[in-house]
Amino acid sequence: MTQLLDTITARATPPGTGGIGIVRVSGPQVRAIARSVLGSVPRPRQATVSPFLDGTGDPLDYGLAFFYKAPASYTGEDVLELHGHGGVIVIDQMLARVTALGARLARPGEFTERAFLNGKLDLAQAEAVADLIDSQTTAAARCALRSLKGEFSQQIGCLSKIIGEFRMYVEANIDFSDEPVVPLESAQAQERMEKAKAQLSKLLDRARPGALLARGASVVLSGAPNVGKSSLLNALARMERAIVSAIPGTTRDLIEATVDIDGLAVCLTDTAGLRNSVDEIEVEGVRRASAAIETADLVLELIDDSDPMDLANRVEPQAGDERAHLFVFNKCDLSGRPFGPAKMGDGRSGVAICATTGQGIASLEQAIKIRLGYVDKGEDLIMARRRHLDALERAMDHLNKAQDHIGIALELLAEELRLVQQALGEITGEVTVDDLLGEIFSTFCIGK
Ligand SMILES: Nc1nc2c(ncn2[C@@H]2O[C@H](COP(=O)(O)OP(=O)(O)OP(=O)(O)O)[C@@H](O)[C@H]2O)c(=O)[nH]1
Ligand SMILES: [Mg+2]
Incomplete structure (x- = not known):
């Protein structure tokens, strides 16, 4: 100690x-x-x-x-x-x-x-302490508690053991290669490799949405003035958070509301309608809106479906990752488009809603979850942080490289397996550097 x-x-x-x-x-x-x-x-x-x-x-x-x-x-x-x-x-x-x-x-x-x-907690458990304290939804708190009790660490330990045994098996063949021992069977090595990869990808599948659960997601509402962004914010937040009016250019500043979508904390940001303006305040509002869009996990592109010009102005595909944008056809009570999942003329998908009555909102919430890559696996999610995902992804990279060396270069295979174990060890803190510890613990609250 x-x-x-x-x-x-x-x-x-x-x-x-x-x-x-x-x-x-x-x-x-x-x-x-x-x-x-x-x-x-x-x-x-x-x-x-x-x-x-x-x-x-x-x-x-x-x-x-x-x-x-x-x-x-x-x-x-x-x-x-x-x-x-x-x-x-x-x-x-x-x-x-x-x-x-x-x-x-x-x-x-x-x-x-x-x-x-x-040695009272490993690093993943210590991080779970902070995650539990910072949890914004019941699902996140439950997930953090499971990590705190050691479930995530146990899974990492299990995988590390599989890799360790594989590594020993490979190294034994290197050490005794001059002696008459049974040579490494490629088929057997492949079998071990498949087992390790299956375990690791299962862990990644559980950790990716868990990481989103831990930090929450930021979703920005964007679109021309008057399309109903503030009305949608209020509908999703189920409260009159932002001022709604028939006057285009009502919203100037960024307005936030955090909502719980099936356990996922989503920070919604309502923005000023995007248009060229000479009004100094509105210009600043549009600048802030553009900045919020840049850093969002997902942008809801609102279109006034009752205004043919609004859609016509947006037929150009948006720059950036298609996954990070979701088209929302609003005012479908006026246009008559059926509520729920909808397709645009060019095949891109969206959701048809009416922000003032709430029709189509449940479909929109589902679509938001899907676009964010959040699969609600309930008790199966792992509360992961970005650094855990990085380590798991690095481990998978090394495992793939190791696979290429099977039957060709035993030393390189063993080395890649060592790097897999090292990446896994970083998660639980078996392999750490002081800088990392400082970074992790400085985000805790005082007294914990
Ligand atoms: N019929 C109908 N009217 C809507 C709908 N959504 C919003 N509106 C109306 O459209 C007008 C503009 O709504 P807002 O929510 O203020 O629009 P906005 O996009 O926030 O506008 P700016 O803040 O000016 O950019 C208001 O009169 C709303 O009542 C809808 O789904 N159907
Ligand atoms: Mg508004």
Whole structure:
């Protein structure tokens, strides 16, 4: 176990006032701090009612104290939790008292970083802690909890074991190639390879939509003035979020609303209608709209289906990835186009809706999910981050390269398998660099 020399502290409850405020302390000085603040070290894992004393022996507050003896604690070190009254001043005073006794204020995520360094959690589990806290939908929270319990790490471990056995099998053939041993059977190697690839692609299939679940998706509503973008935002958000009017150019600024589409958190952005204008504010609105479109995961291209000119103006295919655009024919109550999935004259698909009555909205939500590549696999999704996907994709690359060496170059085959294992090890933190740790834990909240 890594022994970290300093003691850290932070408030573990959110800033502001609340019924209870918790100050957490972890490290080698915890017992000394407990003796000074509480008069003695509480019995481990038992709630102890006590005054919290200042430097002169007067109470700053009183509440419950919990002592967790290393290594049976969240961080793997001695931990003290002081549950006092949740006032800003009270907690500041407690933090000042604990720091005066030798602890220093913790960086964001530092408690979890210590848990990782002390082997209490692997890196994927540590990340799941932050993902659980940051979850925006019930499905995301459930998925993060499964990763926290180690399900993702277990799958990675299983795959790494398969690769490891394969590698040993190949390396045994390299080492003893001068001796009369049974040579590596290409058919058997292919069989192992297929097994590994099938496992890895199953994992990728579960992780890709899981990554979307973790971070949510950004969807921008775009189109000419007056086509019904703000009406659609309100329909999807099921509230009157944006101003709707018959005057073209109503929306100027970006207006956001987050909606839950079957567990996927979608941040919708309503924008100013795209047109050339001399109005300074509208020009800025159009600039902001264009910037939002650039960074969106998906752009809903709204077309006023009751206005033949609007469609005629948009027959040019949009630049960029076709997958990232979805045509939405609005005002189909006026045009008479049947609601639901629809095709344009040139074969491109879209969805026909009426934003004011909500007809076709359910079809649109389905289409949004599909275009985003989000398959709702319920309990089967893996809460993955971009770095996990990168590592899994790299592992697949090396596995493909390894396959090319079967029966040709055993050393290269073994080397590619080693690189597969290394990529997998990055996910759970068996192979890490300090920079990566800093990057991961700095995104946590203080006190976790
Ligand atoms: N009949 C009908 N009218 C609609 C529909 N959707 C929007 N409208 C009307 O069209 C007008 C413009 O709607 P908005 O939602 O403000 O349009 P917008 O695209 O946000 O317009 P700007 O903000 O000006 O770019 C309003 O009078 C809406 O009531 C629809 O599906 N059917
Ligand atoms: Mg608008």
